[in-house]
Amino acid sequence: MDVSDWVDARNGFIRGEIFTSEEVYQAELKNVFARSWVFLAHDSMLKKAGDFIQNYIGEDPVVVVRQADGSVKAWLNQCRHRGMRICRADRGNTRYFMCSFHGWVYDREGSLVQVPHEEEAYAPETFDKADYGPRQVPRLHNYKGFWFGNWDETAPDFEDYIGDFKYILDSHIDRHEGGLEVVGQHRWIIPANWKYNAEQPSNDSYHAETSHASALTVLERSRKKRREEKGEPDNRVSMATRAAAARGKQFSGGFGHGAGWHEMPEGAMRYQAELPATMEWEDSVRDKVEERLDPYRNANRSHANLFPNFMMLANGTMRVTHPRGPNEMEIWAWTFAPAEAPDEVKEEIRVNVLRTFSAAGMFEQDDAENWLEEQRIFRGYMARQDPLVYTMRIGDARRGLGGVPGIIAPSVYADEGARGMYHHWAELMSGDSWDDIARRNAERLAQVPHAEADNSQEI
Numbered sequence: 368m369d370v371s372d373w374v375d376a377r378n379g380f381i382r383g384e385i386f387t388s389e390e391v392y393q394a395e396l397k398n399v400f401a402r403s404w405v406f407l408a409h410d411s412m413l414k415k416a417g418d419f420i421q422n423y424i425g426e427d428p429v430v431v432v433r434q435a436d437g438s439v440k441a442w443l444n445q446c447r448h449r450g451m452r453i454c455r456a457d458r459g460n461t462r463y464f465m466c467s468f469h470g471w472v473y474d475r476e477g478s479l480v481q482v483p484h485e486e487e488a489y490a491p492e493t494f495d496k497a498d499y500g501p502r503q504v505p506r507l508h509n510y511k512g513f514w515f516g517n518w519d520e521t522a523p524d525f526e527d528y529i530g531d532f533k534y535i536l537d538s539h540i541d542r543h544e545g546g547l548e549v550v551g552q553h554r555w556i557i558p559a560n561w562k563y564n565a566e567q568p569s570n571d572s573y574h575a576e577t578s579h580a581s582a583l584t585v586l587e588r589s590r591k592k593r594r595e596e597k598g599e600p601d602n603r604v605s606m607a608t609r610a611a612a613a614r615g616k617q618f619s620g621g622f623g624h625g626a627g628w629h630e631m632p633e634g635a636m637r638y639q640a641e642l643p644a645t646m647e648w649e650d651s652v653r654d655k656v657e658e659r660l661d662p663y664r665n666a667n668r669s670h671a672n673l674f675p676n677f678m679m680l681a682n683g684t685m686r687v688t689h690p691r692g693p694n695e696m697e698i699w700a701w702t703f704a705p706a707e708a709p710d711e712v713k714e715e716i717r718v719n720v721l722r723t724f725s726a727a728g729m730f731e732q733d734d735a736e737n738w739l740e741e742q743r744i745f746r747g748y749m750a751r752q753d754p755l756v757y758t759m760r761i762g763d764a765r766r767g768l769g770g771v772p773g774i775i776a777p778s779v780y781a782d783e784g785a786r787g788m789y790h791h792w793a794e795l796m797s798g799d800s801w802d803d804i805a806r807r808n809a810e811r812l813a814q815v816p817h818a819e820a821d822n823s824q825e826i
């Protein structure tokens with residue numbers, strides 16, 4: 368599908384049509400979701416043989432199952448008989464999955480193993496159960512405990528797909544030797560297009576000081592009060608101070624991945640809320656994390672999106688944003704905590720996410736309010752005519768700025784992440800082969816000047 372009337376990512380203009388059109392949406396399911404690496408499961412959700420969870424790639428439901436030999440398989444959660452959902456439990460442990468419509472039974476590998484009244488109902492010369500297993504997800508990759516799947520055999524390998532985004536991804540999922548574990552899960556529906564929740568963590572720190580002003584004020588007051596009561600100095604830097612400085616960076620990766628972060632002075636705010644046990648524990652393991660990552664990434668935590676729809680925040684929420692038609696998204700969010708942290712820390716992280724970025728979270732509600740209003744407004748005809756402005760810090764990004772891999776804008780206030788995301792989105796939407804897209808992607812990256820070749824940028 369040619370989307371050039373609506374997306375000019377190079378010059379930073381996008382029209383609202385891409386958030387509302389059913390035609391665009393159907394093309395997205397085919398050209399974006401059926402060709403991209405999507406988060407499916409974490410090792411901690413599939414501890415032993417037979418453990419399974421349901422998830423989605425786009426609108427296609429998949430079952431992810433730990434096999435007897437320790438490997439993992441994922442298959443389309445659709446019975447070949449009449450198309451019913453085979454597995455209706457969110458998660459569990461089983462040897463077999465029985466379709467609840469007519470009783471066909473599949474094993475963990477997704478092979479059809481039993482058909483009621485097979486002998487009487489089907490002619491043996493034309494019916495072989497081996498032909499009727501559900502469609503397998505042909506590409507699975509385990510990256511540091513996180514399983515990703517891709518329907519497209521021609522897509523780049525996962526490590527090539529993430530490219531420079533590895534630097535960002537590791538800062539979220541590889542901080543601690545013992546890895547992560549799930550301590551909470553939430554799901555909710557927002558009547559707005561899925562791309563808002565992909566774009567915002569890729570790109571938009573700019574909204575926080577306005578959209579979240581009330582929530583930040585409340586949290587800062589409670590933090591100050593607590594510090595006063597304990598007689599401790601409040602040495603944290605307020606959101607308003609950081610925002611005024613706009614000091615930070617924005618990352619754009621090759622295949623639509625994006626991230627942004629404020630650069631924190633020593634002792635600055637690490638979480639929006641006060642998390643005393645978590646901060647104390649983090650201080651105790653700081654040397655180890657700095658050695659594992661580096662001091663810069665330990666101090667400066669990003670919001671990030673692995674294209675298309677795997678979002679990560681510094682507080683431990685990670686989520687897939689499932690598309691549900693052009694006008695709706697379904698968020699599946701998990702709260703991750705360091706597996707080696709004390710229980711008190713895990714609980715604090717769980718409750719903090721509940722308070723801030725769950726369905727009822729203070730920040731989440733602010734964000735959803737913006738998105739659903741945008742969605743309503745784009746129903747208008749005139750509202751979809753004028754291009755939206757994605758031109759912040761255009762032309763200012765450099766490769767490797769500040770020693771960070773990728774295309775790096777010199778401020779947290781930039782649109783580099785969104786331009787990169789919509790550029791890749793348009794590339795996929797074209798339906799061109801992955802080989803062509805990967806080649807053009809490499810050419811595009813090579814055109815961005817390296818930071819060393821141009822030192823005029825202020826960091």
Ligand code: FES
Binds near residue numbers: 446469
């Ligand atoms: S649809 Fe599954 S057994 Fe008939």
Ligand SMILES: [Fe+2]
Binds near residue numbers: 574575
């Ligand atoms: Fe927000």
